[in-house]
Amino acid sequence: MAWFRKDKKPLKAEDRRDVPTDVFDKCKGCGEILYRERLAQNLNVCPTCGYHLRIGAHAYISILMDAGSFEEFDADLRAADPLGFSDLKDYPTRIAAAEAKGKNEGLLSGTGTLEGIDVVLAVMDFDFIGGSMGSVVGEKIARAGLVALKKKIPFMIVSASGGARMQEGIYSLMQMAKTSTVLARIHDEGLPFISILTHPTTGGVTASYAMLGDVNLAEPGALIGFAGPRVIEETIKQELPQGFQRAEFLQEHGMVDRVVDRRELKAMVGTILRHQFAGWSD
Amino acid sequence: MHLDFERDIVEIQEQIDKLLDLADRRGIDVSDEVTVLRSKLQDLKEKTYANLTPMEQVQVARHSQRPYTLDYVARVFTDWVELHGDRGYRDDEAIVGGWARLGGRSVMIIGQQKGRDMKENLRRNFGMPHPEGYRKALRLMQQAEKFGRPVISFIDTPGAYPGLGSEERGIGEAIAFNLREMSRLKVPIVSVVIGEGMSGGALGIGVTDRILMLEHSIYSVISPEGCAAILWRSAEHKEKAANALKLTAKDLHAIGICDEIVPEPRGGAHEDWDAAADVLQEALDRTVSELEKLTVKKLLAQRWAKYEAIGAWRDS
Numbered sequence: 001m002a003w004f005r006k007d008k009k010p011l012k013a014e015d016r017r018d019v020p021t022d023v024f025d026k027c028k029g030c031g032e033i034l035y036r037e038r039l040a041q042n043l044n045v046c047p048t049c050g051y052h053l054r055i056g057a058h059a060y061i062s063i064l065m066d067a068g069s070f071e072e073f074d075a076d077l078r079a080a081d082p083l084g085f086s087d088l089k090d091y092p093t094r095i096a097a098a099e100a101k102g103k104n105e106g107l108l109s110g111t112g113t114l115e116g117i118d119v120v121l122a123v124m125d126f127d128f129i130g131g132s133m134g135s136v137v138g139e140k141i142a143r144a145g146l147v148a149l150k151k152k153i154p155f156m157i158v159s160a161s162g163g164a165r166m167q168e169g170i171y172s173l174m175q176m177a178k179t180s181t182v183l184a185r186i187h188d189e190g191l192p193f194i195s196i197l198t199h200p201t202t203g204g205v206t207a208s209y210a211m212l213g214d215v216n217l218a219e220p221g222a223l224i225g226f227a228g229p230r231v232i233e234e235t236i237k238q239e240l241p242q243g244f245q246r247a248e249f250l251q252e253h254g255m256v257d258r259v260v261d262r263r264e265l266k267a268m269v270g271t272i273l274r275h276q277f278a279g280w281s282d
Numbered sequence: 283m284h285l286d287f288e289r290d291i292v293e294i295q296e297q298i299d300k301l302l303d304l305a306d307r308r309g310i311d312v313s314d315e316v317t318v319l320r321s322k323l324q325d326l327k328e329k330t331y332a333n334l335t336p337m338e339q340v341q342v343a344r345h346s347q348r349p350y351t352l353d354y355v356a357r358v359f360t361d362w363v364e365l366h367g368d369r370g371y372r373d374d375e376a377i378v379g380g381w382a383r384l385g386g387r388s389v390m391i392i393g394q395q396k397g398r399d400m401k402e403n404l405r406r407n408f409g410m411p412h413p414e415g416y417r418k419a420l421r422l423m424q425q426a427e428k429f430g431r432p433v434i435s436f437i438d439t440p441g442a443y444p445g446l447g448s449e450e451r452g453i454g455e456a457i458a459f460n461l462r463e464m465s466r467l468k469v470p471i472v473s474v475v476i477g478e479g480m481s482g483g484a485l486g487i488g489v490t491d492r493i494l495m496l497e498h499s500i501y502s503v504i505s506p507e508g509c510a511a512i513l514w515r516s517a518e519h520k521e522k523a524a525n526a527l528k529l530t531a532k533d534l535h536a537i538g539i540c541d542e543i544v545p546e547p548r549g550g551a552h553e554d555w556d557a558a559a560d561v562l563q564e565a566l567d568r569t570v571s572e573l574e575k576l577t578v579k580k581l582l583a584q585r586w587a588k589y590e591a592i593g594a595w596r597d598s
Contacts, residue, residue, distance in 0.1 A: 082537070082594035083528050087513035135593035142590055164481075164503045166513060169527045170539050173503035174592040176482060177489045180461035181589045188466060204503075206454035207442075207482040212462055226454035226482065227444030235444050245449060255452045 027051050029221075043262050052219050052262055054199060057108040057125040060158045064121060064266050070112035074143055077136045078105055083169050091167040098128050105136040109144040111151075115270035117278045119156055120148040124205070126160040133205055134165030138175025141209060145182035154192040154273055155183075159210040163203020163228075176208035183212050192276045194269055197224050197247070197256065215272055216256040217265070218247035224256070285341045291330060291549075294323045327549040334498070336524035336533075340506060342498040343478045347552040349559070350409075351378060351393030351436040354476065357559030358566065359384050359391065367418060371451065374415030376407045376439070377487070379422040384434070385567040387574075390426035392419045392487050393436030396477070410443040413456035416486045420460050427469050432570050435473040435487045440505065442483030457486035464489035465585060470573035472566060474544065475499040475531075476551075491585050492569050493539065495531035496562070497546040501539070502529035539592070542569070 024033050029051025039046070043063055044053040061070050078099070085091040099105075106129065109122040122144045124131045141157065148155035164172040186193055195213030197206075199222035206226050210216070218224060225232075225245040233240055243249050250256045260268050274280055284292045298319050305312040334342065342348070355362055359382035366373040379392045394411065397403030419435075426433045442453050464471060464487075473490040479501035495501060502509075506524035507517045514522060534540040544565045551558035573581065 076597055078596045078598060080594040080596050083526065085526050087522070087526065088515075136595045139593045139595055166504055166509050166527075168594070169503055169529070170501060170534060170537075171593055173481065173485055174539065174589065176458075176485055177461055177465065178589045178592055180458065180489070181465040181586050184462045184466040185586065187462065204482055207457040207486070208461055209458070211452070211455040211458040224454075225449050226442065226457070227449065231444045232446070232449065236446065240446070244446070253450050253452065255455055 025053070028053065045262050050220065050261070052199065052221060054126065054160075056127060057123040057158075060123045060198075061108065061110075061112070061121065063262065064114055064156070064158075064269065065112035066114065066116065070110050070121070072108060072110035073147070074109055074140050077140060079134055079136050079165075079168075081167070082135070082171055083167070085167040085169070087167070094129060094167065101127065105140075106131055106134070107137045107140050109140045111147065111153075114156075114266060114273065116281075117270065117273050118151065118153045119273070120144050120151070120153060121156045121158070123158040124160045126162070126200075129165065130162035131160045131205075132162055132165035133172060133175050133203075134168040135171050135175060137165075138178045141175075141179045142182045145179070145186055148191060149182075149186055149189055152189070152191060154194065154277055155186055156194045156196065156269065157209055158196045158198060159201040159205050160198045161201055161203065161205035161210075163205065173204065176204045179209045180212065183209055192273060194272065196265070196269075197250075198222050200224070202226065202228055211255065213257075214276065215258075217258055217260045217268065218250060218256040219262055219265075220247055220259050222247040224250050285338070285345070287330065287334070287338050287341075291323065291326055294319055294326065298323065324548065331498070331549055335521070336500075336527075336530055337506065337521040339498055339530045340478070340500055340524055342550050342552075343500045345550065345552045346398075348477055349551055349555045350398070351391075351395045351438060351476065353555055354436065354559055354562060355382060355391060355393070357556060358563040359389070361388075362391075365422060368414040368421060370417060371414040374407075374412050374418060375405050376409050376411040376443070377415035377419050379419055381431075384563070384570065387570070388429075388431050389570065390422055390431055390433045391436070392422060392433065394439040394484075394487070396438060407443055409439045410441060411439065411483060411486070412443050412445075412448045413451040413453045416442075416453075416456040416460050419487050420463055423464065423467055423471070427467050430469060432470040432472070432574065433467070433490075434566060434570070435471065435490060437473055437475040437479040437484045437488055437501070438477035438499075439480055439483045440478060441480040442486065457482050460486045461489050465589065466582065468578045468582070470570060470576075470581060471585075472569050472573070474562065474566065475501050475540075478505075480505055489585075489589070491573050491581065491588070492541045494542045494544055494565055494569065495534060495540045496544050496551060496558070497531055498550050499531055500529040501531075501534055502527050 027046040030049035032048045081091045197218040247259045301312045361383040364380040378395045396409035397406040471490040474494040506520040509523040510519040511517045547554040547557040
């Protein structure tokens with residue numbers, strides 16, 4: 001039995017008393033109070049109900065890549081303000097505020113190994129301006145894809161996005177075309193592309209690379225759609241059915257290949273890549 | 283129908299009509315006065331349409347009397363044969379497609395189609411396609427590829443339809459797949475934005491070797507109303523959003539996204555459909571001719587380079 005499947009008993013009521021606030025989290029799924037350290041060991045999946053808490057780009061890298069194998073590239077690309085955009089705040093101020101939180105422009109990319117298989121991995125970060133796709137996200141994905149093409153190795157993207165970065169206007173829209181163009185070349189070269197959709201993946205990201213995997217995998221409960229639920233409700237003037245646009249709904253409707261528990265994600269991707277491309281060593 | 287910024291234009295037109303009516307009824311010669319007014323009218327139209335604000339451009343791009351895809355098809359091409367359906371679910375009438383002839387060659391036409399009245403709009407869903415519309419478009423583009431014919435795509439949509447069926451049948455996947463497949467289609471593809479090109483719904487038939495825009499058309503990642511609702515927290519700020527988004531043909535040409543602006547008749551394409559079609563015909567024929575000279579390898583390399591170059595960032 002894998003370490004992460006070890007029996008974990010739910011916390012008893014007496015354990016919860018007088019717990020300092022910085023060492024526990026409340027599960028958004030079942031309301032259970034969970035020790036943060038224990039939760040992290042469980043990859044931020046609630047041991048009681050299986051709810052997948054949102055995690056950052058670095059966490060996905062440590063989950064998916066073999067320890068110490070990941071080498072980031074293009075870390076120095078930062079957002080520009082090509083349109084001189086200003087709404088209630090100007091765009092450079094928004095960028096500076098997001099950068100001050102120490103986040104890397106919405107996406108981390110690099111090479112590493114997954115169960116010994118060389119891959120290029122790009123992971124979106126929802127915490128940077130809602131994981132919105134601007135020029136930097138598009139450029140980093142394009143460059144990462146070109147590295148996969150050059151090295152002839154598989155490409156993987158973990159998506160989490162609210163959609164287009166409106167402050168970059170048409171540049172933002174065109175990143176959908178740019179990334180899809182690179183994926184076309186990867187496809188023609190016979191290289192695997194695995195798309196992993198996490199909560200939430202919406203808008204232009206869903207309508208470009210996130211849906212273009214040879215295999216699309218989604219985390220349980222992830223919201224995945226083109227239009228956001230609120231926009232749809234406003235358009236059709238009715239409430240959306242329970243579970244609409246959730247990962248399970250997408251599998252049922254044929255849009256994702258599998259809903260995969262985060263704790264099984266790496267092993268699943270490894271198996272798929274060996275079937276498709278890397279072969280078996282035994 | 284006239285737009286609010288056309289009030290002065292309408293007033294002069296009314297004066298002319300009154301004079302002519304007077305002349306008719308009383309037999310007075312008003313030709314001098316009419317000549318003066320007509321010249322004034324032309325000047326005013328020219329001046330007004332040369333200085334539209336971005337939000338006024340949006341209004342012209344959405345004008346209910348503006349020519350739509352099939353209006354251009356009837357005027358620019360011959361031997362039109364419409365083809366229907368995605369072979370999977372149904373025929374989405376928000377996107378039309380089929381064979382036609384341009385300058386002696388056969389081309390495949392794809393285009394978003396708005397309705398002229400309420401009845402037609404219900405059928406065409408106001409030009410907002412469902413997934414099957416994008417799948418029909420791709421089926422036809424791949425047919426063009428099979429026979430080595432160029433593709434011409436007419437963009438005119440408020441966006442892909444945000445509804446239950448649309449999401450259930452994978453609107454995101456349908457658009458994404460078109461983006462990827464258009465980028466590797468082995469024949470020339472030209473798109474022309476004739477009205478409004480909104481968001482991924484427009485781009486879903488818009489990954490092309492050349493992007494032409496009619497003078498008063500717009501192309502944007504989001505509508506000014508949608509952008510204002512999110513960033514200004516109220517759609518009332520749509521004019522600010524329209525300014526900020528840089529969505530006019532002129533703005534997009536300046537940053538190299540739009541390859542060519544196709545001039546419209548004075549007062550906009552809705553004033554003279556035939557004249558608008560004539561100018562467009564020349565531009566399309568010339569653009570397709572240029573692309574036909576390229577080898578497939580060169581064509582694809584140029585297309586990839588075009589899209590891979592789009593973006594703005596800092597290295598630091």
